[in-house]
Amino acid sequence: MSAVPDLESRVVDEHHQALKLWLRLLACTARIEGVIRNRLRGEFETTLPRFDLMAQLERHPDGLAMGELSQRLMVTGGNVTGITDQLEAEGLVQRLVPPDDRRSTLVKLTPAGRRQFRKMATTHEGWIVELLDGWSVEEKAQVQALLGILKLHLAQVDPPTAPVRRRGKRA
């Protein structure tokens, strides 16, 4: 047997390894995400995008502009408007117009929103601890490091971009 078939079969095996790894990675992540979505819905009547938006605001107590939220959440402006509308109607966030640029809108958590988010965040963290408890502290650190490597690679392969805002009136 020449080296060529070995080389080829090694390549095939490595492809197979990558695919199997991806399927397992996706399955584990999707399971955890599903549990989180269900529990957020069942216990707080909220959704992951709403939670994520509030999490951004909690990290920026002075408020964020709609456009900044759009970029950080990696979704288009229309979506941010919709989610913000819901949260505002429930009194969890407020919109403010900065005097220096009246085109803009700052979104902030209300005191009630902050209280609500902190309650949810604590519970949420408990869920994550529970769901990742299959890993020891050392294993968690290993995975964190390995994912760090992957993250760097992914940034090169196909840089993450929020959906692009087309402007102007051209077709």
Next chain:
Amino acid sequence: MSAVPDLESRVVDEHHQALKLWLRLLACTARIEGVIRNRLRGEFETTLPRFDLMAQLERHPDGLAMGELSQRLMVTGGNVTGITDQLEAEGLVQRLVPPDDRRSTLVKLTPAGRRQFRKMATTHEGWIVELLDGWSVEEKAQVQALLGILKLHLAQVDPPTAPVRRRGKRA
């Protein structure tokens, strides 16, 4: 300082570790999934659920019943009907009624569907290899093993279930 504050801060740190790990895991997976979705759409005008359904059929050349597809894909029957309708209209799958139970419907790939799926699967596998190329063969094996541990844990925590089919006429 007593041992209690140390214990508490260790617990807090470990919670923080789990949360950071989850955020990174989610970010990496979501990025890869997003790339795959975009490319499936751009190059094959298809979607992940459609791809997944065809993948199931490719593994079961004799066909699968709608209910089996529903279980394997972890979605409700109505969804499977909808996706199958699309694929059937495009000539990629066919429905067959088994003579022994005419309530049932077997879904199979057509020859054209099989050709199309194989083309997509090869390209798809290449994308996965590319996206996971940040990891060496050894690192991939490590992650695979670590995810295996997590998978076992998750099965205990909150067993995965396909959406339950409610039957009968009770409210």
Next chain:
DNA sequence: TATTGTTATACTCTATAACTATA
């Protein structure tokens, strides 16, 4: 003219529940 945010629309994916046909 450019930018910010909003609105209107459409599409995919999902679940629920009533319904039809068969068993």
Next chain:
DNA sequence: TATAGTTATAGAGTATAACAATA
């Protein structure tokens, strides 16, 4: 009465593009 699949409906989440107000 139970089961398999379909249909109808609803709702989340997303993107696109036209639009108004402001710069």
